[in-house]
Amino acid sequence: MSELLGVAVLGAGHMGADHVRRLDGVVSGARVAAVADPDAERAKEAVGGIGGVVVHTEVEAALDAPGVEAVLIASPGEAHEEALLAAFARGLPVLCEKPMVPDSAGALRVVEAEARLGRRLAQIGFMRRYDAEYRRLKSLLDGGRLGRPLMLHCVHRNVSSPPHFTSAMLVNSSVSHEIDAARWLLGQELTAVTVLRPRPSAGAPAGLSDPQFVLFETEGGAVVDVEVFVNCGFGYEVRCEAVCEAGSARIGQAHTMVVTAAGGAREEVPQDYLVRFADAYDREVQSWVDATRRGRVTGPGTWDGYAASAVAEAGVRALETGARTPVDLAPRPALPTSSWNKRPRNT
Amino acid sequence: MSELLGVAVLGAGHMGADHVRRLDGVVSGARVAAVADPDAERAKEAVGGIGGVVVHTEVEAALDAPGVEAVLIASPGEAHEEALLAAFARGLPVLCEKPMVPDSAGALRVVEAEARLGRRLAQIGFMRRYDAEYRRLKSLLDGGRLGRPLMLHCVHRNVSSPPHFTSAMLVNSSVSHEIDAARWLLGQELTAVTVLRPRPSAGAPAGLSDPQFVLFETEGGAVVDVEVFVNCGFGYEVRCEAVCEAGSARIGQAHTMVVTAAGGAREEVPQDYLVRFADAYDREVQSWVDATRRGRVTGPGTWDGYAASAVAEAGVRALETGARTPVDLAPRPALPTSSWNKRPRNT
Amino acid sequence: MSELLGVAVLGAGHMGADHVRRLDGVVSGARVAAVADPDAERAKEAVGGIGGVVVHTEVEAALDAPGVEAVLIASPGEAHEEALLAAFARGLPVLCEKPMVPDSAGALRVVEAEARLGRRLAQIGFMRRYDAEYRRLKSLLDGGRLGRPLMLHCVHRNVSSPPHFTSAMLVNSSVSHEIDAARWLLGQELTAVTVLRPRPSAGAPAGLSDPQFVLFETEGGAVVDVEVFVNCGFGYEVRCEAVCEAGSARIGQAHTMVVTAAGGAREEVPQDYLVRFADAYDREVQSWVDATRRGRVTGPGTWDGYAASAVAEAGVRALETGARTPVDLAPRPALPTSSWNKRPRNT
Amino acid sequence: MSELLGVAVLGAGHMGADHVRRLDGVVSGARVAAVADPDAERAKEAVGGIGGVVVHTEVEAALDAPGVEAVLIASPGEAHEEALLAAFARGLPVLCEKPMVPDSAGALRVVEAEARLGRRLAQIGFMRRYDAEYRRLKSLLDGGRLGRPLMLHCVHRNVSSPPHFTSAMLVNSSVSHEIDAARWLLGQELTAVTVLRPRPSAGAPAGLSDPQFVLFETEGGAVVDVEVFVNCGFGYEVRCEAVCEAGSARIGQAHTMVVTAAGGAREEVPQDYLVRFADAYDREVQSWVDATRRGRVTGPGTWDGYAASAVAEAGVRALETGARTPVDLAPRPALPTSSWNKRPRNT
Incomplete structure (x- = not known):
């Protein structure tokens, strides 16, 4: 080949x-x-x-x-x-x-x-879905060792938001990653959403509702909460804890080097998503x-793309x-989740 | 003396x-x-x-x-x-x-x-309020280095609940600790509360709504979320992350000894609160x-005792x-927050 | 009483x-x-x-x-x-x-x-011997779950040395703690010692051989190595890893609060031994x-006091x-390791 | 291209x-x-x-x-x-x-x-030299923020050794990685070597001197110590701490997922080098x-290849x-450390 x-x-x-x-x-x-x-x-x-x-x-x-x-x-x-x-x-x-x-x-x-x-x-x-940590978490959940997942606690933080970022974009642009990740990790559709607005950070542009706290409910009765904070000032931090019936698993706290110097023991936090998810x-x-x-x-x-858009709109x-x-999803058309192309390239 | x-x-x-x-x-x-x-x-x-x-x-x-x-x-x-x-x-x-x-x-x-x-x-x-970790967190928040606190993410897990534990007791017995801790850490009263009930864990007694996810709002516009899970099966785990305008601080993940043996690197989790908070x-x-x-x-x-009861009732x-x-609090009587006794013991 | x-x-x-x-x-x-x-x-x-x-x-x-x-x-x-x-x-x-x-x-x-x-x-x-971490390590080693201990890797760092601290005092004052800890943890006498002198740190006073790397051998064939660095500049850091036949255990890396802010996730390091060992x-x-x-x-x-002095002299x-x-130890007189006083206080 | x-x-x-x-x-x-x-x-x-x-x-x-x-x-x-x-x-x-x-x-x-x-x-x-953690450490050392490196503490552990592995191979096969890494990280040749043999682990094949503790001295006065333990039983663990004049940096303790379940909070340890260094x-x-x-x-x-062989022989x-x-190194021939090929492929 x-x-x-x-x-x-x-x-x-x-x-x-x-x-x-x-x-x-x-x-x-x-x-x-x-x-x-x-x-x-x-x-x-x-x-x-x-x-x-x-x-x-x-x-x-x-x-x-x-x-x-x-x-x-x-x-x-x-x-x-x-x-x-x-x-x-x-x-x-x-x-x-x-x-x-x-x-x-x-x-x-x-x-x-x-x-x-x-x-x-x-x-x-x-x-x-291609990140090593998320894949390990998915594999752990699918393996069933920890029982059924009951809650996901998610954190999504950016150093600062780009110009013209709106309060809606915290949900439909930033949190859209968590929407897909939650659907994928749990293998369930999201059925309802609630958004809490803490008093905005002094570090956020005027008028931007930042941070937000977003709560999803799923068809299987799980709860997914997401802190989204796009002007946190210190780094790009994406974390997820899956709380299951027999244990919990946390990702996004990876460290590769611990530097101890004046001020304490420190681990670097990546500054943007192209570094974290390279x-x-x-x-x-x-x-x-x-x-x-x-x-x-x-x-x-495409169904995953559609569901993410529909949940983000809600x-x-x-x-x-x-x-x-x-969240009102249209009926799902009959699409194989993983299928062979009818017309493979080499024939 | x-x-x-x-x-x-x-x-x-x-x-x-x-x-x-x-x-x-x-x-x-x-x-x-x-x-x-x-x-x-x-x-x-x-x-x-x-x-x-x-x-x-x-x-x-x-x-x-x-x-x-x-x-x-x-x-x-x-x-x-x-x-x-x-x-x-x-x-x-x-x-x-x-x-x-x-x-x-x-x-x-x-x-x-x-x-x-x-x-x-x-x-x-x-x-x-006398735990070393909580005191360090309080001191950090009061020092103002991280700016104003915006959110507290709390976790409260027990191995198993005692007999006759009711769904209400997850709030008015277990979460009452977080109610006081949040009031004390933030220096604010809690003004509203919402409780989500994920589908109960298979490890919980029949009829017990366990875990629960409890959300508080404060008079200063902060959000406090608490996962309470009293039949998590593996340990007594109390964590708190304070998310502030210029950084976040996490406690409750202390480790004192890391044991690496077949199966990975492991830290022990205390099994009950008398150990964790001895x-x-x-x-x-x-x-x-x-x-x-x-x-x-x-x-x-006593005001702290009253406020905890009132919030737990809500x-x-x-x-x-x-x-x-x-949460409807009665007007607060004029009580000095820290006063001398009128009649000291030794006179 | x-x-x-x-x-x-x-x-x-x-x-x-x-x-x-x-x-x-x-x-x-x-x-x-x-x-x-x-x-x-x-x-x-x-x-x-x-x-x-x-x-x-x-x-x-x-x-x-x-x-x-x-x-x-x-x-x-x-x-x-x-x-x-x-x-x-x-x-x-x-x-x-x-x-x-x-x-x-x-x-x-x-x-x-x-x-x-x-x-x-x-x-x-x-x-x-009364520190919670050391006691957990001692208890783990005595329990035998990890097999026989083969090596201890120790680190002993101070922010800076007091005036008039000599190169010999790195061994007979600082490392004397590790000498006793090793004897106690392993339940063995130390039989030989070798000291390596890396090129001194620019942060050490002129003439002081700091850091040093000290190696002990024990009567049971274990090796104990100690990095002692009394002008490390950043904190008081005492660590110990016991490497055993079936696993290793590390202490001295405890953290109680993780602060993430500009610059990364940080844990504080205590600045002196009265804090670390309070x-x-x-x-x-x-x-x-x-x-x-x-x-x-x-x-x-007293035998422990004598052995520490004898090893430090070597x-x-x-x-x-x-x-x-x-290390040449005198023959050990017959002293019960834990005995009743002949004349209890209250009689 | x-x-x-x-x-x-x-x-x-x-x-x-x-x-x-x-x-x-x-x-x-x-x-x-x-x-x-x-x-x-x-x-x-x-x-x-x-x-x-x-x-x-x-x-x-x-x-x-x-x-x-x-x-x-x-x-x-x-x-x-x-x-x-x-x-x-x-x-x-x-x-x-x-x-x-x-x-x-x-x-x-x-x-x-x-x-x-x-x-x-x-x-x-x-x-x-192509591992992300080692590269970060190299970059930190070269940047000079922590001052001159004084010591490297290294750990090299394998689950078990292949058949016919000899005591010499702990040095010339396993430790050869640390020999190159130390030369590269420090930018210095190694000038002397000492090997201590703790009493062998019960988990090692009869006759194999495992673990060993290997000490290198460098031309710049640094000390490099390596624990090599090829039948540690629990995983493939490679760690390195560089102790410098103004701080220390540790790699090899990376974690990507923390699983808390009965028994404690656990991080997996990779089982072999093809996983760790994939x-x-x-x-x-x-x-x-x-x-x-x-x-x-x-x-x-090739000079790096030669130096590794010469140090391993010593x-x-x-x-x-x-x-x-x-360690006696031959005089180094004049070879550019990074040079253009005289005959590029495409001409």
């Missing part, structure tokens, strides 16, 4: 450029075949010195470029629905960054479009490339009303 | 007997002068070989016994109101185990009785003896209704 | 004054009966407001003062031999700070004097008072010569 | 097969061009389903196979000298597993052969492939004699 998978990368911003670098220099078995961005200069910069990559300003042109066998969507969320449907129309396997589609109605259209194809084509970029991104893309070359889709799918309503808000 | 403070211990059950032992053999500056219990045999057993201790079956007789200068109340909660009022009537300083008085109406009567005396006589047995009990009683010999009351007082209503429940 | 043990404290320096405070206000069952120091002013300062304490400038006068039933020796090491022999002559039980007697010849004379008495009178102040000192003296009131001696004895020779140096 | 580097893998044992898998499926930018092993069946098994790989039984045939542009040597150590010289003769860049050459005389011949070429061709497989191996080979494609050699070189003598043994 020494031939390289040709990938079109849509979007050449921060995340897209990072994926171009990853596909070229980190991941085995793939090559960048095309890059598309409305800003051609930005696309060229992302390509850098990589040979044989054609740059496009239109999504469709990139998808139709010679050698393109798969698509990685890293454009802004509002552009995802169109890009996904275009990829589906061509039968191209896709890795789509989160949010799959920001509004749940659009997300549902994507689910239905894939259902009509009768086979899975899309993997959604919930990279925490390995997870690498594994995610490697895993997608490996599966795609074998004609398979193995990661989180969360924003809960934030605005202060009330416990049920 | 070499004369020993003569203490009457009311109640010779598990806790009372432990205090008798502590006053005799651990604490400096005190001696057991009398022990009262309706069951005289039990009182005698608690006294053991300690010389010069008279045993009584009536509270009043014990308080009036020769050499009694102070009272330690360790009888069941329902007997506390009468015992406190009897001590007040005699001007005797008191250390009263929690709950001060289980129902908030009775607790308020005690507050008012002490207010009428015009001086403080009673210290309530919230021993966590030093706190010693410091509490020593501190009370020291202050009393100097004619002072320095620890948590919590039980919240548990029963599933709704967010405001 | 409500009568208080009358204790004469010899030496009113830093350590003596601390013991006076401890006997008066912390320990149960004892009172300060006399204080002796060549500097009468210093002795008066140590007594402070404690009533009924007579101050002396002569050891013998203090021992003969009315109400003196036991002696706590906290004078400089050179004065210990005379004080111990004076206490023995009067049949008074003694708690003697370390070093028992700095030179091993003098130490042996004390051992022999006690042997001639035919009963134990002296406990030597190796307070680590509880151990309290327990040591309480334990000595309790045993003495029962007419017993239960702690480390260590200083090893430091000076750079060579592996055997 | 989308053309893949063709690599001949010499040796198809455990390690060679692992590298074949890594080059094919993990590392970006390389492909397996040939595999050589005296046992052709074993070579075929290692290749598995990878297309286009020719299998050889002779080293020279593999090196001369079409498409071979670089060599990865994973055959037994005794075969390394011949393989390295054959690669040098063809101007092929090499990644050679440790030990480079087991005996120091042979190792020196390799150094001299490369020196005669006038350019670097070989990287030696000291994979710890990422290091991946990074090592990726880094070598990247550098090679750019015509460079950037990792540890260590084995020290083990046998019980005496402090100086």
